Amino acid sequence: MSGAEIHIVQDWGMSDLSGLKALTFDVFGTTVDWCSGVARESEAMLGGLGHKLDWVAFANRWRREYHPAMEEVRSGRRDYVVMDQLHREMLDVALAEFGVEGLSGEQKDHLALGWRRLDPWPDVVAGMTRLRQGFTVAALSNGNIALVNAMSKRSGIPWDVILGADFVRTYKPMPALYDSAPKLLMLEPSEIMMVACHVWDVDNAAKRGFRTAYVARPEEYGVGSPYNAPAAGTYDVQVASFVELAEVLGA
């Protein structure tokens, strides 16, 4: 049966839009508001135990361990572990720095899993519901499948497919993670648009041949935090919400 290599034409009767077939979304920051969610979860747990912290600062300190923790895996110094596990370990650093002691293992686990209880930005469900009429909408996250699924079921984020770190067992911005999306969706990279609020993520997707959408999330690190948008025209699309992205893409 050799020689019969299939050529795929995706066809489910929806709009083509110059060949764009799928959108891959970053999750933390782009799709969900981790800062206010982690601040809320931290206050609920730690405030309830009598601690009085700057909760937004605590959330940001926790998140600051994100890239160093992933770098252990990306560098090969450590075997892949899921993001839930990294969140748990990163928490210990933040707690120590803020002088919070005496939490039980169960309390720490519950708080670390607060990253599964983050809310989407207000435009996300409405925008993605429109976008998925015309395109495959896929998570392409450093979050593991179980984490992204739990979060999405809680708040109704309507993914078609959850891709990400579990497939290649490393983390963005490693090329293998971007490359897994066209491979698994059986598309050309140029048929996929990476949607993210972090220039490092969009830039690295572009290097792998993706089209690019930058979504401004000026409150990612908290209301009133410094924010610098990329210059107009840096990416294929630059929008302020998923609803605006749906408008621009005609979905």
Added chain:
Amino acid sequence: MSGAEIHIVQDWGMSDLSGLKALTFDVFGTTVDWCSGVARESEAMLGGLGHKLDWVAFANRWRREYHPAMEEVRSGRRDYVVMDQLHREMLDVALAEFGVEGLSGEQKDHLALGWRRLDPWPDVVAGMTRLRQGFTVAALSNGNIALVNAMSKRSGIPWDVILGADFVRTYKPMPALYDSAPKLLMLEPSEIMMVACHVWDVDNAAKRGFRTAYVARPEEYGVGSPYNAPAAGTYDVQVASFVELAEVLGA
């Protein structure tokens, strides 16, 4: 940060049902009616070219290459290739046996991709929509992600997660494919119920620790084809539809 191994408690505020958290579904036969769909697609293509075949027989002959084609991969004699590609190769065997010649490569590709255009059984979307309120509903198919996604977008099958052969690069009933589901969903096998209409599939999932649901699909091979249901009580749940499964599981 060693020693801080996270313990996961799945918690999105839905029913527990004695610990059952997720349902993994077989796709071809269990979720979609491949026989009538492939017969319809074959008639549309080949009948349009003047061929007069027993379309149900043709569909069954095509499908009969399914396990032999997968066995090349399961045995390790061949590297993993996606099910779309196997469908394309299996088609050549069926066409030759039915004496159909002269199709172009594009026509064969379109027909092979007819397996992406199968319809769900009438109970599937309604039943799964109820089930996903209480459980994670995941495809655990030998179909590749792109295939299952295309099919599901076309007909509105509301998966939370698409798992399957792409993760482990082999095919059911290899244990690695079943084992990938609890690993990726971060659940115990006993927290997952395998839902399938093939006893070999349900039985092999049970060997990996899954709970089991047998769904009767007496018309899988065509209306009026022979059908033997397993004896009552063989599996945890035995139902005639996904809606009945939702009833039984209280979803």
